[in-house]
Amino acid sequence: MRRAAPIPVTVIGGFLGAGKTTFLNRLLATATARYAVLVNDFGEINVDAALIERHDGTTLSLSNGCVCCSIGSGFLETLGRLLDGGERFERIIIEASGVGDPWRIAEIALVEPDLRLDGVIVLADATRITELIHDRRVGDTVRGQFAKCDVVLLSKSDLADEAALQAARSAIQTVRPDVPIDVLSRDTRPDLLLIARSRRSRFRAEGVEEDSLDHEKNFKRWTYRRDGAFDRSRLARAIEALPPQLLRLKGACRVSGEVASLVFQMVSSDWSLLPATSEDLDPAPIALVGIGTSDLPSDADLEAILDGALARSFVS
Amino acid sequence: MSQDTVVFAARKIVTMNPSRPFATHVAVRDGRIVAVGDEVEIAQFAKGGAFDDRFADKVLLPGFVEGHSHIMEGMMWSLPYVGAGDRRSPEGKLVAGVGSIDAIVARLKEAEAAIGDATTPLFAWGFDPLHIGGRMLTRQDLDRISTTRPVMVIHASFHISNVNTIILEQTELLRATDISGVVAGADGLASGELQGIAARFRVFRALGGNPLSGNLTLADVMRYANSACVQGVTTITDLHNDLVDQTVDLYRTATTQPDFGVRLVPALASVSHSPEQAIAKIAALRESNNDKLHYGIVKLVVDGSIQGFTARLRWPGYHNGAPNGLWYIAPEQLPQLVETYHKAGIQLHIHTNGDEATELALDAIEAAQTAMPRPDHRHTLQHCQMADAAQFRRMKALGVCANLFANHIYYWGDSHYELTMGPERAARLDATGTAQRIGVPFAIHSDAPVTPLAPLFTAWCAVNRVSSSGRKLGSEIEALTIEQALAAVTIGPAHTLKLDGMIGSIECGKYADFAVLEDDPLAVAPDKLKDVAVWGTVVGGKVRKAPRA
Numbered sequence: 001m002r003r004a005a006p007i008p009v010t011v012i013g014g015f016l017g018a019g020k021t022t023f024l025n026r027l028l029a030t031a032t033a034r035y036a037v038l039v040n041d042f043g044e045i046n047v048d049a050a051l052i053e054r055h056d057g058t059t060l061s062l063s064n065g066c067v068c069c070s071i072g073s074g075f076l077e078t079l080g081r082l083l084d085g086g087e088r089f090e091r092i093i094i095e096a097s098g099v100g101d102p103w104r105i106a107e108i109a110l111v112e113p114d115l116r117l118d119g120v121i122v123l124a125d126a127t128r129i130t131e132l133i134h135d136r137r138v139g140d141t142v143r144g145q146f147a148k149c150d151v152v153l154l155s156k157s158d159l160a161d162e163a164a165l166q167a168a169r170s171a172i173q174t175v176r177p178d179v180p181i182d183v184l185s186r187d188t189r190p191d192l193l194l195i196a197r198s199r200r201s202r203f204r205a206e207g208v209e210e211d212s213l214d215h216e217k218n219f220k221r222w223t224y225r226r227d228g229a230f231d232r233s234r235l236a237r238a239i240e241a242l243p244p245q246l247l248r249l250k251g252a253c254r255v256s257g258e259v260a261s262l263v264f265q266m267v268s269s270d271w272s273l274l275p276a277t278s279e280d281l282d283p284a285p286i287a288l289v290g291i292g293t294s295d296l297p298s299d300a301d302l303e304a305i306l307d308g309a310l311a312r313s314f315v316s
Numbered sequence: 317m318s319q320d321t322v323v324f325a326a327r328k329i330v331t332m333n334p335s336r337p338f339a340t341h342v343a344v345r346d347g348r349i350v351a352v353g354d355e356v357e358i359a360q361f362a363k364g365g366a367f368d369d370r371f372a373d374k375v376l377l378p379g380f381v382e383g384h385s386h387i388m389e390g391m392m393w394s395l396p397y398v399g400a401g402d403r404r405s406p407e408g409k410l411v412a413g414v415g416s417i418d419a420i421v422a423r424l425k426e427a428e429a430a431i432g433d434a435t436t437p438l439f440a441w442g443f444d445p446l447h448i449g450g451r452m453l454t455r456q457d458l459d460r461i462s463t464t465r466p467v468m469v470i471h472a473s474f475h476i477s478n479v480n481t482i483i484l485e486q487t488e489l490l491r492a493t494d495i496s497g498v499v500a501g502a503d504g505l506a507s508g509e510l511q512g513i514a515a516r517f518r519v520f521r522a523l524g525g526n527p528l529s530g531n532l533t534l535a536d537v538m539r540y541a542n543s544a545c546v547q548g549v550t551t552i553t554d555l556h557n558d559l560v561d562q563t564v565d566l567y568r569t570a571t572t573q574p575d576f577g578v579r580l581v582p583a584l585a586s587v588s589h590s591p592e593q594a595i596a597k598i599a600a601l602r603e604s605n606n607d608k609l610h611y612g613i614v615k616l617v618v619d620g621s622i623q624g625f626t627a628r629l630r631w632p633g634y635h636n637g638a639p640n641g642l643w644y645i646a647p648e649q650l651p652q653l654v655e656t657y658h659k660a661g662i663q664l665h666i667h668t669n670g671d672e673a674t675e676l677a678l679d680a681i682e683a684a685q686t687a688m689p690r691p692d693h694r695h696t697l698q699h700c701q702m703a704d705a706a707q708f709r710r711m712k713a714l715g716v717c718a719n720l721f722a723n724h725i726y727y728w729g730d731s732h733y734e735l736t737m738g739p740e741r742a743a744r745l746d747a748t749g750t751a752q753r754i755g756v757p758f759a760i761h762s763d764a765p766v767t768p769l770a771p772l773f774t775a776w777c778a779v780n781r782v783s784s785s786g787r788k789l790g791s792e793i794e795a796l797t798i799e800q801a802l803a804a805v806t807i808g809p810a811h812t813l814k815l816d817g818m819i820g821s822i823e824c825g826k827y828a829d830f831a832v833l834e835d836d837p838l839a840v841a842p843d844k845l846k847d848v849a850v851w852g853t854v855v856g857g858k859v860r861k862a863p864r865a
Contacts, residue, residue, distance in 0.1 A: 043590050043593075073585055073588040079517065080521060098646050099645070099646045104513055104514065107495050112521065138643065138647055247494070267488045291494060
C-alpha cells in the first residue's frame with residue numbers, strides 16, 4: 001500500500017534557557033517552506049506582527065504559510081489534531097520541554113507512518129552547559145537530552161570566550177564523543193536542511209546511553225551501500241527473501257527508470273518507495289540502513305539478497 | 317427563604333469537633349447545621365418536637381473529604397474493570413476483582429461478546445501485574461479474547477497498557493522493539509506491553525482515539541458525584557485540570573443543579589498556563605464559585621511516580637539502582653513559579669512524590685516566604701510520599717500542609733520495600749505518624765481512579781499500614797489511631813482546601829454534610845475499619861441513600 005509521503009519531523013531539544021524559543025522565532029520568521037511548529041509556551045513566541053495573519057489563542061497563522069501551535073498540556077492531542085487537520089505541511093518542528101527527553105518525541109516520528117524523523121537538534125547554552133552537565137539536580141536530565149541527538153548547536157556563543165566554547169564542546173563530548181557540535185551564531189539563518197544533511201545516518205536505532213547495553217546486545221545493525229540502481233520488480237522479490245530477523249530497513253536509493261532518488265522504508269514485511277524531498281538526497285545512489293535481531297544473518301548473506309535486486313546494466 | 321428546621325436523631329454522631337466530640341442529634345436549616353447535641357439540648361429546634369429518626373440506627377460522621385482525586389474516576393466506569401481488588405462502581409455495584417490472567421480473560425470475553433459489531437475496540441482498565449503475582453499480561457493472553465478485534469488493557473497507573481496482536485500488527489509495532497516503551501517478549505517480538513508516548517500516539521491514532529481523553533460529559537460528572545455518595549464523600553477534588561471552557565461550563569451546570577450530590581474543588585493545572593494566565597483565570601473562575609463549586613487552587617507537578625521510577629529521589633536514589641526519575645518542572649523554574657503564585661495570594665498544591673522533589677518544593681516555598689511572608693498560605697505538598705522527619709519539620713516551620721498517599725502502602729508497599737526504596741525507607745512511606753507528631757496539618761488520599769475512592773479504606777491503610785502481601789510497613793511508628801485517621805479524611809483535607817470553616821466537622825454554622833454509616837468506626841477492630849458499610853450521605857441537608865446495584 002502506498003501512502004502519502006510522510007512529513008519530515010525535526011525535534012528541537014535543550015534545557016531550559018538553551019535558546020530554543022529564540023531559535024524557533026528565527027525559524028518562523030525566515031521560513032522558506034511551510035512549517036508547522038509546536039511550542040510549549042506560546043507567550044514566548046515573538047514574530048513580527050506584520051507576519052501574523054491569524055491568532056486564535058492556540059494557533060498562530062503566518063503569512064509565509066507557517067503555523068505555530070501551542071502544546072499546552074496535551075502534546076499528543078495537539079500533534080494528532082495537526083495531522084488530522086487536512087492541511088499539508090512541508091515539515092513539522094516540535095519543541096521538546098526544557099526538562100524533557102527529545103528522543104521520546106522523536107520516536108513518535110519513527111512509528112507513525114504519516115511522519116518521518118528527520119533530525120533531533122539539541123541546543124546548549126555555551127555559557128552554562130559545562131556547569132549544567134555536572135549539576136547535582138539536573139545533570140542527568142541534561143546529559144540524557146544529548147544521548148540520541150543528531151547535532152548539538154551551541155547558543156549564546158557571543159557571550160562565551162574561546163575557552164568557554166572549548167569547555168562546552170568538551171563537556172558535551174564526554175556525554176557524546178561522536179556528536180557533531182556547531183556554533184549557532186546570532187546572524188546566520190538556521191538551515192534545517194543543512195543540519196539534516198550533517199547527520200551521519202537518518203535512522204539511528206543503536207543506543208548510546210550507558211543503560212542501553214542490553215539494547216546493543218539484542219540488536220544488530222546492517223548498512224548497505226551500492227553505486228547502482230535497483231530494478232523495481234527484482235527489488236520486490238528480493239524483499240520477500242529477506243530474513244524475518246531484519247526488522248527495519250530504511251534509506252535512499254535509485255530505481256532504474258526513475259530520474260530522482262527515492263526513499264525506501266521497510267518495517268516488518270511492509271515496504272514503500274516514495275519520492276524523496278530534496279534533503280533526502282544522499283551522495284551514494286543506494287544507501288540503506290537496517291536493524292535486526294541479534295541473530296541477523298551475516299552482512300554478506302544480506303548483501304547477496306539485495307545485490308540480486310540491482311538493475312543488470314549496473315552489474316559489471 | 318428559610319426552610320423548616322429538621323432534627324436528625326442518630327445512634328451516634330462523631331463530630332470531629334474537639335469541643336463537642338460526640339452527639340446524638342443535629343438540627344439542620346437551609347442546608348447548614350443549626351445545633352449539635354443530645355436530645356434535650358436539641359429538642360427546642362424540632363418543629364412540633366418531632367425528630368427525623370431515619371438515622372436512628374446509623375452513625376453520622378462529617379461527610380468525607382477526598383483531598384486528591386480526579387474526574388477521570390467518573391469516566392473509567394464506562395469500560396470493564398480488570399483490577400485485582402474489588403471496587404464499587406458509581407451505581408453502587410461491587411465489582412469483584414479479577415485475580416488471575418484467566419479471570420481477566422474471562423471477564424474480557426464477556427465484555428467482548430456484548431459488543432454488537434466486529435471491529436469496535438475493546439478497552440479495559442485497572443490492571444496491575446503486582447497484584448497477580450507479577451505476571452505480565454501478554455498479547456497472547458489478550459489474543460484469547462479476540463484475534464480480530466483490537467483489545468487494550470490500561471494499567472491502574474494509566475501510564476502502561478497491554479494490547480493484543482492485531483493492534484501490534486495494525487500499528488506495525490510488533491517488531492518495533494527498538495522504540496522505548498515497546499517491550500519485547502520472550503520471542504523477540506513486542507510482548508504487547510506499551511509504555512511510552514510514541515506507542516501511545518500510534519495506537520490511539522490507529523484505533524480512532526483515546527476513550528479517556530475525549531470531552532468530559534455531564535454523565536461523567538454525575539458518575540463522579542455518585543461514586544462520592546457511594547463512599548460517603550461530600551466534598552471531592554479534581555486535582556489537575558486544564559479547566560477549558562467546556563469543562564468550566566459543565567461544572568457550573570452540574571453544580572447548580574439543586575440535587576447535585578457533592579461539593580467539587582477543581583485545581584487548575586499550572587502546566588497548561590503561564591502563571592499570569594493562571595492567576596487571571598483563577599480570579600475569573602472564582603466569580604462562578606457557588607456552595608458546591610470552589611475554584612481557587614493551582615496544581616504544580618514537580619516529578620513523576622515512585623513505582624514508575626520517575627519520582628526524583630535524594631541520594632542514594634532507587635534501592636534497586638534504577639536511574640533517578642524525571643523533573644516535570646525544571647528545578648530552576650520552580651522557585652519563580654512558586655513565588656509568582658505565592659505573591660498573587662494563590663494556594664498551591666504541589667505534587668512531589670520523591671524526597672528530592674519535596675526538598676525542591678520546600679526550598680521554593682521558603683524562598684517565597686522569605687521574599688514575601690504570607691500568613692496561612694497553606695501550600696500543600698501532594699503525595700509527599702518519601703518525606704523524612706527533617707522535611708516534615710521544615711513543613712511545620714514554613715506553614716506547609718501535606719496530603720499523604722496512604723493507599724500506596726497497601727497497593728505498592730511491597731514494590732517499595734523490595735525495589736524502589738528498600739526496607740528502611742519503605743517504613744517511612746507516607747509518614748502519617750511523623751506528620752501527626754510534628755504537627756504538620758495533613759490529610760490522606762486515594763488519587764482515584766489510580767486507587768479506589770473510599771476514605772474508610774484510605775483510613776484503614778493509615779491505621780494498619782499493611783501491604784497487599786500482608787507486610788507491615790513502619791506500623792509501630794507511623795500508624796495512626798482510628799480517630800486520627802478519621803480526622804485525616806474529614807477536617808484534615810478540609811484544612812488543606814481552606815474549606816475547614818465550612819466543612820470537615822459537624823458543628824454549628826457549617827454545611828450539613830454527613831457520611832451516614834451503618835456502624836461506628838471508632839468501635840470496630842482497626843483491621844475492620846474498611847468494612848464499615850456506607851449507607852449514603854447528607855449534603856447541604858439533603859439525604860441521599862447510596863445506590864446499590
